[in-house]
Amino acid sequence: MQKKNTKSLTRLLSALFFSAAMCIVFTHNADAKGAAVLQPSDCIKCHSKEPRSIEENGKKHQTDxxxxxCHVEHPPEGTNAIPACSMCHSGEAHYQLENCMGCHSDPHQPLNLQIAGDITGPCLTCHEDQGFEMQDNPSKHTDVSCTFCHNVHGLIPDCSKCHEPHVAGQTTTECLACHPVHSPLMIEYPMTTPRPYCTACHEEVGELMEQTRTKHQTFTCAFCHRGEHPNVPLCRTCHGEPHSQTTHKKMPECLECHLDAHNLVK
Ligand code: HEC
Ligand code: HEC
Ligand code: HEC
Ligand code: HEC
Ligand code: HEC
Ligand code: HEC
Ligand code: HEC
Ligand code: HEC
Ligand code: HEC
Ligand code: HEC
Ligand code: HEC
Ligand code: HEC
Structure with a gap:
């Protein structure tokens, strides 16, 4: 109780002092009733931090x-000293979010973002496409938040931050050639994909291909296994039926004679 009294007394005193100070500072700027009228240039006389903050990185809150x-009133007369963001920002999904200052931590440096914790929903107010891609292609990346990877706004992480490559030296760009990161199980690769990138997991097939003496020996795996992993082609797709109809009728399986797709015998 006593504490509260002391506090309100201090408030009263500071209000009195403040009103007096305002009069001293602003006697040259008065409204019709003779009360002090603040100009933007006056603020710095008593507040050094905010003007400096804006000067350093105020962006459009400096220029626009x-x-x-924002501060349309000033204590002690005005109670409406702190503006709501919605005073100027409304009408878009992003502006319906709660706790604007949870991310825009300093209204005097609005793009100085503090992105902390696991965040997904708020990101989708601007990056809807990535949200849809994740939902339409469920993977373990869908189970983590956007900020699990993008912990600073706009930062693109390397895959190696969290994963070992299949083959030493594989770069993030190469990973992305097979795995679109927001739908990593939609694995599709270009025909030029080097063989070691496949034999990392299909070692035996690689060894068989080393043995064949036919023209197939030099092919990349992806030349035949085109498109989506693990697509398996038919010999007929490329060769049709090159032998006599009698041969193909009698022995419809090409591999009855050519033995193995990878260690092809001619
Ligand atoms: C004569 C000194 C003085 C000037 C000039 C001055 N202020 Fe203040 N301002 C103060 C003091 C002292 C307080 C603390 C008052 C209080 O808490 O009751 C304050 C408080 C504030 C607050 C916080 C209000 C709250 O409710 O927390 C804002 C915002 C503010 N000032 C903005 C401004 C702006 C904008 C200007 C220029 C247009 C300005 N001030 C000019 C002395 C000044
Ligand atoms: C885009 C709107 C906007 C502009 C422009 C702006 N402010 Fe603020 N200001 C705010 C908001 C919002 C807060 C409340 C911050 C909080 O709650 O932490 C605030 C807080 C303050 C405070 C109180 C700080 C405290 O710790 O209580 C002062 C003083 C202040 N501003 C001064 C200024 C001055 C001086 C300027 C011009 C150089 C300015 N502001 C420009 C929005 C603005
Ligand atoms: C008095 C009006 C006003 C208030 C209040 C206000 N803003 Fe702004 N803000 C603007 C204007 C004007 C712009 C520039 C045009 C735009 O981007 O809409 C802007 C731009 C911004 C930008 C982009 C900055 C840039 O340089 O691109 C952010 C972020 C922002 N505001 C966040 C906030 C947040 C968060 C709050 C509440 C703490 C807030 N604003 C309160 C008027 C305001
Ligand atoms: C989860 C974090 C987060 C929250 C919460 C948040 N913002 Fe943002 N906001 C961002 C990010 C990230 C950007 C993009 C910044 C950039 O372009 O560099 C942004 C950009 C903005 C911009 C400028 C660009 C634009 O498209 O409008 C404004 C204005 C803005 N926010 C206002 C607000 C307001 C008002 C709120 C509360 C209703 C809010 N923000 C809540 C993260 C957030
Ligand atoms: C208010 C809108 C807005 C919000 C909210 C927002 N962003 Fe952004 N984001 C942008 C803009 C604008 C860019 C810059 C785009 C550009 O450079 O083409 C950007 C860029 C990015 C980039 C880099 C893109 C590139 O091509 O390098 C990533 C990653 C990103 N945002 C992730 C996020 C994440 C994660 C969140 C949630 C924490 C988020 N964004 C919230 C507007 C927003
Ligand atoms: C597993 C890590 C990871 C997660 C989770 C993740 N991203 Fe990304 N994101 C990346 C990487 C890596 C890139 C670079 C992709 C590229 O260059 O093709 C990227 C690129 C982006 C871009 C730039 C444009 C694009 O699509 O290439 C945006 C925007 C973006 N992410 C937003 C998001 C949003 C929103 C979420 C949450 C729904 C999210 N990301 C979740 C890793 C991730
Ligand atoms: C910030 C950490 C992080 C980054 C960066 C990251 N991932 Fe992941 N990724 C994970 C986690 C966590 C899992 C789930 C792992 C588990 O359960 O073992 C995962 C799983 C995967 C999976 C298996 C998905 C499934 O559903 O089985 C693939 C494929 C994958 N990541 C590829 C990539 C690629 C490619 C990149 C770079 C473009 C990348 N990741 C960047 C964290 C990350
Ligand atoms: C040539 C295409 C290709 C490249 C390049 C590639 N991957 Fe993969 N990745 C695959 C295939 C195929 C799978 C197995 C999918 C399955 O199990 O069905 C896989 C599986 C994964 C998995 C799931 C766990 C596992 O090991 O089975 C992760 C994580 C992964 N890749 C990350 C990466 C990263 C990180 C890179 C880059 C360093 C990368 N991949 C490069 C094709 C590729
Ligand atoms: C990270 C390990 C990994 C990599 C890299 C990888 N695969 Fe696979 N592959 C697997 C696994 C696991 C399976 C079996 C599960 C499945 O069907 O997805 C498989 C199955 C296959 C199948 C057999 C499908 C069937 O019906 O029997 C083919 C064909 C195949 N992969 C081709 C490739 C090609 C071509 C590449 C390189 C462009 C490649 N794989 C890269 C792990 C991998
Ligand atoms: C993606 C297309 C493709 C597929 C699938 C394919 N081949 Fe081939 N094959 C070729 C090409 C291209 C050549 C070389 C033709 C040339 O240089 O005249 C070739 C050559 C051959 C040759 C002659 C080899 C030599 O050294 O003269 C035989 C035999 C053959 N293929 C059999 C098969 C059989 C059997 C299958 C199924 C297991 C098959 N191929 C699947 C594209 C394919
Ligand atoms: C000339 C085309 C061709 C090339 C090049 C080729 N494959 Fe195949 N692959 C096939 C065909 C056709 C089949 C189906 C064989 C069958 O029906 O028994 C197959 C089957 C497979 C299978 C599943 C059955 C098995 O044998 O394990 C895997 C895995 C596979 N290929 C991986 C690879 C890898 C890895 C490479 C590169 C090292 C590769 N293939 C190169 C045509 C090819
Ligand atoms: C009855 C055994 C037999 C069957 C079944 C068979 N082949 Fe052959 N094929 C051969 C022999 C032997 C040769 C090598 C002699 C030659 O050049 O005619 C050959 C050669 C080829 C060549 C190379 C032709 C050239 O001009 O160099 C291709 C391509 C080929 N076969 C594709 C196929 C395909 C595709 C199938 C299945 C649709 C198939 N074969 C089924 C025995 C067979």
Missing amino acids: VTCLD
Whole structure:
């Protein structure tokens, strides 16, 4: 109880002092009733931190608005000293979010973002496409938040931050050639994909291909296994039926004679 009294007394005193100070500072700027009228240039006389903050990195809150556009009133007379963001920002999904200052931690440096914790929903107010891609292609990446990977806004992580490559030296760009990161199980690769990138997991097939003496020996795996992993082609897709109809009728399986797709015998 006593504490509260002391506090309100301090408040009263500071209000009195403040009103007096305002009069001293602003006697040259008065409204019709003779009360002090603040100009943007006055603020710095008593507040050093905020003007400096804006000066350093105020972005459009420096160029497009003044202190007074936001702080339309001043204590002790005015109770509406702190503006709501919605005073100027409304009408878009992003502006319906809660706790704007949870991310825009300093209204005087609005793009100085503090992105902390696991965040997904708020990101989708601007990056809807990535959200749909994740939902339409469920993978273990769908189970983590956007900020699990993008912990600083706009930062693109290397895969190696969290994964071992299949083959030493594989770069993130190469990973992305097979795995679109927001749908990593939609694995599709170009025909030029080097063989070691496949034999990392299909070692035996690689060894068989080393043995064949036919023209197949030099092919990349992806030349035949085109498109989506693990697509398996038919010999007929490329060769049709090159022998006599009698042969193909009697022995419809090409591999009855050519033995193995990878260690092809001619
Ligand atoms: C004569 C000194 C002085 C000037 C000039 C001044 N202020 Fe203040 N301002 C203060 C003091 C002292 C407080 C603390 C008052 C309080 O808490 O009751 C304060 C508080 C504030 C607050 C916080 C209000 C709250 O409710 O927490 C804002 C915002 C503010 N000032 C903005 C401004 C702006 C914008 C300007 C220029 C247009 C300005 N001030 C000019 C002295 C000044
Ligand atoms: C785009 C709107 C906007 C502009 C422009 C702006 N402010 Fe603020 N200001 C705010 C908001 C919002 C807060 C409340 C911050 C909080 O709650 O932490 C605030 C807080 C303050 C405070 C109180 C700080 C505290 O710790 O209580 C002062 C003082 C202040 N501003 C001064 C200024 C001055 C001086 C300028 C111009 C150089 C200015 N502001 C420009 C939005 C603005
Ligand atoms: C008095 C009006 C006003 C208030 C209040 C206000 N803003 Fe702004 N803000 C603007 C204007 C004007 C712009 C520039 C045009 C735009 O981007 O809409 C802007 C731009 C921004 C930008 C982009 C900055 C840039 O340089 O691209 C962010 C972020 C922002 N505001 C966040 C906030 C947040 C968060 C709040 C509440 C703490 C807030 N604003 C309160 C007027 C305001
Ligand atoms: C989860 C974090 C987060 C929250 C919460 C958040 N923002 Fe943002 N906001 C961002 C990010 C990230 C950007 C993009 C910044 C960039 O372009 O560099 C942004 C950009 C903006 C911009 C400028 C660009 C634009 O497209 O409008 C404004 C204005 C803005 N926010 C206002 C707000 C307001 C108002 C709120 C509360 C209703 C809010 N923000 C809540 C993260 C957030
Ligand atoms: C208010 C809109 C807005 C919000 C909210 C927002 N962003 Fe952004 N984001 C942008 C803009 C604008 C860019 C810059 C785009 C560009 O450079 O083409 C960007 C860029 C990015 C980039 C880099 C893109 C590139 O091509 O390098 C990533 C990654 C990103 N945002 C992730 C996120 C994540 C994660 C969140 C949630 C924490 C988020 N964004 C919230 C507007 C937003
Ligand atoms: C597993 C890590 C990871 C997760 C989770 C993740 N991203 Fe990304 N994101 C990346 C990587 C890596 C890139 C670079 C992709 C590229 O260059 O093709 C990227 C690129 C982006 C881009 C740039 C444009 C694009 O699509 O290439 C945006 C925007 C983006 N992410 C937003 C998001 C959003 C929103 C979420 C949550 C729904 C999210 N990301 C989840 C790793 C991730
Ligand atoms: C910030 C960490 C992080 C980054 C960066 C990251 N991932 Fe992942 N990724 C994970 C986690 C966690 C899992 C689930 C792992 C598990 O359960 O063992 C995963 C799983 C995967 C899976 C298996 C998906 C499934 O559903 O089985 C693939 C494929 C994958 N990541 C590829 C990539 C590629 C390619 C990149 C770079 C473009 C990348 N990741 C970047 C964290 C990450
Ligand atoms: C030539 C295409 C290709 C490249 C390049 C590639 N991957 Fe894969 N990755 C695959 C295939 C295929 C799978 C197995 C999918 C399955 O199990 O059905 C896989 C599986 C994964 C998995 C799931 C766990 C596992 O090991 O089975 C992760 C994680 C992964 N890749 C990450 C990466 C990363 C990181 C890179 C880059 C360093 C990368 N991949 C490069 C094709 C590729
Ligand atoms: C990270 C390990 C990994 C990599 C890299 C990988 N695969 Fe696979 N592959 C697997 C696994 C696991 C299976 C079996 C599960 C399945 O069907 O997805 C498989 C199955 C296959 C199948 C057999 C399908 C069937 O019906 O029997 C083919 C064909 C195949 N992969 C081709 C390739 C090609 C071509 C590449 C390189 C472009 C490649 N794989 C890269 C792990 C991998
Ligand atoms: C993606 C297309 C493709 C597929 C699938 C394919 N081949 Fe081939 N094959 C070729 C090409 C291209 C050549 C070389 C033709 C040339 O240089 O005249 C070739 C050559 C051959 C040759 C002659 C080899 C030599 O050294 O003269 C035989 C035999 C053959 N293929 C059999 C098969 C059999 C059997 C299958 C199924 C197991 C098959 N091929 C699947 C494209 C394919
Ligand atoms: C000339 C085309 C061709 C090339 C090149 C080729 N494959 Fe195949 N692959 C096939 C055909 C056709 C089949 C189906 C064989 C069958 O029906 O028994 C097959 C089957 C497979 C299978 C599943 C059955 C098995 O044998 O394990 C895997 C895995 C596979 N290939 C991986 C690879 C890898 C890895 C490479 C590169 C080292 C590769 N293939 C190169 C045509 C090819
Ligand atoms: C009855 C055994 C037999 C069957 C079944 C068979 N082949 Fe052959 N094929 C051979 C022999 C032997 C040769 C090598 C002699 C030659 O050049 O005619 C050959 C050669 C080929 C050549 C190379 C032709 C050239 O001009 O160099 C291709 C391509 C080929 N076969 C594809 C196929 C395909 C595709 C099938 C299945 C649709 C198939 N074969 C079924 C025995 C067979």
